Amino acid sequence: MAQERIQRLIAGDRRTLSRLITLVERRDPQVPDILRQVHSHLKGAYCVGVTGPPGAGKSTLINSLASLVRKENQQVGILAVDPTSTFSGGAVLGDRIRMQHHALDPGVYIRSMATQGAQGGLSSSVGQVVRLLDAAGTDMVLVETVGVGQTELDITTVADTVIVVLVPEAGDTVQTMKAGLTEIADIFVVNKIDREGGHAQMVALRSMLALGKRDTGWRVPVLGTQANQGKGIGELYATVQEHRRFLESSSTLEARRRERRRREFLLSIEETLRLRLADLLQAEGALADLAGAVEQGEVDPATAAQDALKDNVLPKALRPAEPE
Amino acid sequence: MAQERIQRLIAGDRRTLSRLITLVERRDPQVPDILRQVHSHLKGAYCVGVTGPPGAGKSTLINSLASLVRKENQQVGILAVDPTSTFSGGAVLGDRIRMQHHALDPGVYIRSMATQGAQGGLSSSVGQVVRLLDAAGTDMVLVETVGVGQTELDITTVADTVIVVLVPEAGDTVQTMKAGLTEIADIFVVNKIDREGGHAQMVALRSMLALGKRDTGWRVPVLGTQANQGKGIGELYATVQEHRRFLESSSTLEARRRERRRREFLLSIEETLRLRLADLLQAEGALADLAGAVEQGEVDPATAAQDALKDNVLPKALRPAEPE
Numbered sequence: 001m002a003q004e005r006i007q008r009l010i011a012g013d014r015r016t017l018s019r020l021i022t023l024v025e026r027r028d029p030q031v032p033d034i035l036r037q038v039h040s041h042l043k044g045a046y047c048v049g050v051t052g053p054p055g056a057g058k059s060t061l062i063n064s065l066a067s068l069v070r071k072e073n074q075q076v077g078i079l080a081v082d083p084t085s086t087f088s089g090g091a092v093l094g095d096r097i098r099m100q101h102h103a104l105d106p107g108v109y110i111r112s113m114a115t116q117g118a119q120g121g122l123s124s125s126v127g128q129v130v131r132l133l134d135a136a137g138t139d140m141v142l143v144e145t146v147g148v149g150q151t152e153l154d155i156t157t158v159a160d161t162v163i164v165v166l167v168p169e170a171g172d173t174v175q176t177m178k179a180g181l182t183e184i185a186d187i188f189v190v191n192k193i194d195r196e197g198g199h200a201q202m203v204a205l206r207s208m209l210a211l212g213k214r215d216t217g218w219r220v221p222v223l224g225t226q227a228n229q230g231k232g233i234g235e236l237y238a239t240v241q242e243h244r245r246f247l248e249s250s251s252t253l254e255a256r257r258r259e260r261r262r263r264e265f266l267l268s269i270e271e272t273l274r275l276r277l278a279d280l281l282q283a284e285g286a287l288a289d290l291a292g293a294v295e296q297g298e299v300d301p302a303t304a305a306q307d308a309l310k311d312n313v314l315p316k317a318l319r320p321a322e323p324e
Numbered sequence: 325m326a327q328e329r330i331q332r333l334i335a336g337d338r339r340t341l342s343r344l345i346t347l348v349e350r351r352d353p354q355v356p357d358i359l360r361q362v363h364s365h366l367k368g369a370y371c372v373g374v375t376g377p378p379g380a381g382k383s384t385l386i387n388s389l390a391s392l393v394r395k396e397n398q399q400v401g402i403l404a405v406d407p408t409s410t411f412s413g414g415a416v417l418g419d420r421i422r423m424q425h426h427a428l429d430p431g432v433y434i435r436s437m438a439t440q441g442a443q444g445g446l447s448s449s450v451g452q453v454v455r456l457l458d459a460a461g462t463d464m465v466l467v468e469t470v471g472v473g474q475t476e477l478d479i480t481t482v483a484d485t486v487i488v489v490l491v492p493e494a495g496d497t498v499q500t501m502k503a504g505l506t507e508i509a510d511i512f513v514v515n516k517i518d519r520e521g522g523h524a525q526m527v528a529l530r531s532m533l534a535l536g537k538r539d540t541g542w543r544v545p546v547l548g549t550q551a552n553q554g555k556g557i558g559e560l561y562a563t564v565q566e567h568r569r570f571l572e573s574s575s576t577l578e579a580r581r582r583e584r585r586r587r588e589f590l591l592s593i594e595e596t597l598r599l600r601l602a603d604l605l606q607a608e609g610a611l612a613d614l615a616g617a618v619e620q621g622e623v624d625p626a627t628a629a630q631d632a633l634k635d636n637v638l639p640k641a642l643r644p645a646e647p648e
Contacts, residue, residue, distance in 0.1 A: 032630040039624045128626055258619040265618045266601065268629030273597050277590065294589040295582040300363045302452055305592030306356040 002030075006037045012075075012137045014109060021111060024128045027275075035128060038135040045077070045134035047141045048240055049159030051184075054146055056165040057191040060227040061236075062142045063102070068237045070107055074139035078102075078110045081126060081145045109138065124267045127158050127260070156184050157263055160253060161243045163236070165189045166205075168197040182209060185220055186243050189236060193224030218246055326354075330361045336399075336461045338433060345435060348452045351599075359452060362459040369401070369458035371465045372564055373483030375508075378470055380489040381515040384551040385560075386466045387426070392561045394431055398463035402426075404436045405450060405469045433462065448591045451482045451584070480508050481587055484577060485567045487560070489513045490529075492521040506533060509544055510567050513560060517548030542570055 008016040024031055048065075050058050059080070066076045102108040113126065130141050145155050155162055164185035188209070190202050205222045221239055225232030247253035280287045290308055293299045299307075332340040348355055372389075374382050383404070390400045426432040437450065454465050469479050479486055488509040512533070514526050529546045545563055549556030571577035604611045614632055617623045623631075 032624070032627045035624040036627040039627070124626065131624070257621070261618045261621065261625050262615055264625040265615055265628050265632075266605070268626050269601060269632055270594070270598055272629060272633055274594055277593060281590070291586055291589055294585045297581070297585065300356070300359040300455070301585050301588040302448065302592050303356045303360040303363070304589050305596060308589075308593055309596055 002033075003037070006034070006041075006135075009038070009132065009136050010041050014106075014136075017109065017132060017136045018111070020132050021113075021129050024125050024132070025113060027125075031128065035131060038131060041135045042131060043134060043137075045130065045138050045141050046161075046244060047130055047143060047159045049143045049145065049155035049162045050165060051145045051155050051162065052165035052189075052191075053167075056167045057227045058144050058146075058165050061163075061165060061189065061191060061225065061233070062144055064227055064230055064233040065142060065237055065240075066102060066108055068233065069140050070102075070105065074107075075137050076108045077130075077133040077138040077141040078108065079126065079129060079133075079141060079143045080110075080112045081143065109133065109136075124157075124264050124271060127264045130158055157260055157267070160247060160256065161186045161240050163187045163189055163240070165191050166201065167192045168195040168201050182220075186218065187236070187239055188220060188222040189225050189232075190222065191225050191227050193232070194226055198224060216252070217250060218243065326357075327361070330358070330365075330459075333362070333456065333460050334365050338430075338460075341433065341456060341460045342435070344456050345437075345453050348449050348456070349437060351449075355452065359455060362455060365459045366455060367458060367461075369454065369462050369465050370485075370568060371454055371467060371483045373467045373469065373479035373486045374489060375469045375479050375486065376489035376513075376515075377491075380491045381551045382468050382470075382489050385487075385489060385513065385515060385549065385557070386468055388551055388554055388557040389466060389561055389564075390426060390432055392557065393464050394429065398431075399461050400432045401454075401457040401462040401465040402432065402434045403450065403453060403457075403465060403467045404434075405467060433457065433460075448481075448588050448595060451588045454482055481584055481591070484571060484580065485510045485564050487511045487513055487564070489515050490525065491516045492519040492525050506544075510542065511560070511563055512544060512546040513549050513556075514546065515549050515551050517556070518550055522548060540576070541574060542567065 005016055005020070009020060020034060023034065050062055050065075052058055062078060066078060069076045102110060111129070113129065126143060130143070133141050143155065143158060162184050164181050164187070166188070168190065188205050190198055190205070192198065193202070202222050202224055209220050209222070223232060223236055223239060225236060227233065244253075247256065277287075281291055282288075287308060290299070290304050294301050294304045329340055329344070333344060344358060347358065374386055374389075376382055386402060390402060393400045426434060435453070437453065450467060454467070457465050467479065467482060486508050488505050488511070490512070492514065512529050514522055514529070516522065517526070526546050526548055533544050533546070547556055547560055547563060549560060551557065568577075571580065601611075605615055606612075611632060614623070614628050618625050618628045
């Protein structure tokens with residue numbers, strides 16, 4: 001039964017794919033086992049992250065990119081990661097718009113994922129979904145995140161190429177995000193480039209990039225697009241492919257992916273520990289008592305945390321099993 | 325020796341205070357013990373968080389607020405939390421500007437804290453510094469953070485009153501931050517209100533707030549200021565005091581502080597576990613081997629994480645000590 005499910009996934013059955021993604025979202029205990037079975041079927045789908053402030057036109061951009069990828073007869077997966085705990089109007093609307101374009105195309109799989117406020121946890125969930133898509137035969141996964149710095153999803157944990165999308169009026173936004181975004185962007189896009197200040201922003205971004213040079217051998221390009229008109233999308237897609245070739249030829253791709261696997265491994269452990277801790281606090285016991293004393297102001301939080309770890313207050317549930 | 329140090333702190337010795345803050349920043353192992361000793365000397369300093377995008381005028385606002393607090397002969401602490409790993413030009417410059425105003429006033433203690441990329445860890449560090457300031461006799465602590473959503477420091481983990489500062493041109497920024505900021509703001513300030521669109525933004529914020537009503541009994545006010553002219557600061561300070569009275573009279577203050585202590589307790593445990601995990605990965609052993617296999621792509625990260633927790637791969641260092 002379970003194995004049949006994996007077979008259906010690998011055969012590209014969308015219903016199975018959707019169900020498995022739901023399991024990942026719910027952090028179902030079956031997930032590690034599913035991924036264990038999926039592991040030998042991975043083909044190394046290429047993952048492009050598209051991030052930027054709301055209203056920058058990320059969905060439209062992704063939509064247009066997806067059309068180009070489809071022209072090469074490649075299977076596309078689109079993941080829209082919603083940073084709010086409940087679906088916002090924006091995400092649902094975005095889905096509908098995307099749907100209109102690609103709804104009838106079996107070569108495009110579209111999915112929204114809500115973050116459910118799980119800090120850090122999202123990065124591993126999205127990574128897991130990318131692997132499910134990969135196993136289901138997806139060649140390229142486009143992940144859309146609302147990025148303002150590294151809020152909830154660290155896009156670099158999943159993406160091979162990170163596109164940062166800005167719009168001309170976001171002068172303040174550039175300021176805001178400067179530090180974080182120059183570090184993660186492989187490609188900058190100024191969308192709605194026809195607006196006032198568009199080219200000035202491209203110039204500003206380029207000089208900013210020239211200042212904060214990274215030593216990777218890749219010069220981060222700044223492109224202008226009008227996604228809703230399809231303008232500049234061809235160049236953008238070509239640049240993504242150029243970046244991919246750069247990563248592959250310099251063996252940076254494999255190095256990045258190694259680093260990412262390691263990070264996801266750590267995040268998964270941390271998340272499990274965090275969930276167990278939360279469970280323990282709900283249950284009666286020494287930890288809950290200690291938390292109560294902290295709440296009442298009887299003990300300092302940092303001191304109590306040290307005590308919890310030192311004095312064996314954390315019960316067995318948090319520890320790995322004893323050796324036989 | 326150690327106890328003398330605490331005595332000097334409580335006597336308000338700035339040098340001691342600065343040294344202890346440095347220990348917190350470095351996550352020195354002495355910290356929990358210091359906080360244990362400090363605990364009985366806490367007087368419950370009131371903490372005001374000021375957050376908003378860079379360039380919104382937060383420093384100037386805090387500077388002016390501090391002057392008003394000083395007029396009431398209260399001791400003020402100012403913490404500027406820098407979101408970048410190294411000091412940005414902005415923070416250093418901000419410090420200098422503040423220094424010019426309050427440098428000769430022994431009733432104002434000013435400190436910048438860098439975040440050092442410790443996700444989550446910052447919230448507990450800042451909380452610890454606030455307690456040190458409290459023990460040193462500070463009546464009001466003003467914490468400045470660059471807030472775009474809840475990036476690195478969740479200001480609600482430390483502040484009794486959260487002021488969110490915006491500027492008229494940040495139309496996009498408002499969009500960006502809407503979800504996160506309406507939830508955390510106790511007071512909204514539109515600074516540089518004389519700029520075009522200032523009053524329109526106040527109106528927009530008010531209708532936004534009317535839509536997303538919180539059921540706390542506190543109506544979040546929207547104020548206009550020109551911090552560099554000192555305009556509106558008196559009203560802002562009066563509003564902070566009004567909010568404080570509201571919290572105190574509704575016993576929300578104590579409830580909030582209880583909740584915060586609990587959160588800091590959890591964050592501290594999680595951080596310690598995370599640091600131990602990182603140490604383990606550096607050392608040779610079963611966990612490092614497993615991480616190596618994950619990196620090579622031999623095992624799925626999520627599966628390996630489960631194995632690490634299940635099969636006792638995490639060695640003793642991660643576990644609490646055995647019972648005697």
